[in-house]
Amino acid sequence: MRAKNGWLAALFTILFGGFGVFYVSFLGGIVASVIELVLLLISFSTGGIGSFLLVPWHIFCIIVALVMVSSHNNRLLRELDRSVMKNG
Numbered sequence: 001m002r003a004k005n006g007w008l009a010a011l012f013t014i015l016f017g018g019f020g021v022f023y024v025s026f027l028g029g030i031v032a033s034v035i036e037l038v039l040l041l042i043s044f045s046t047g048g049i050g051s052f053l054l055v056p057w058h059i060f061c062i063i064v065a066l067v068m069v070s071s072h073n074n075r076l077l078r079e080l081d082r083s084v085m086k087n088g
Contacts, residue, residue, distance in 0.1 A: 009069045024068040024072065
């Protein structure tokens with residue numbers, strides 16, 4: 001596994017909303033994308049009135065993507081530390 005870049009995660013999520021979470025996690029990307037599509041359907045079905053939900057959702061996705069990147073990279077560091085300690 002390779003380390004993830006927080007700036008790329010934020011950029012992809014800003015540009016693509018929930019779809020940008022795929023950069024960090026496949027399962028997280030699916031969940032975020034489905035919610036994004038539901039919010040878009042609500043927005044279209046209400047004539048745009050429901051679009052006020054999309055901005056907080058994008059902000060939430062950016063935060064989640066950054067937390068997921070941090071968690072992923074910390075996990076990689078712990079695994080590296082364990083392998084260095086094991087191999088001496």
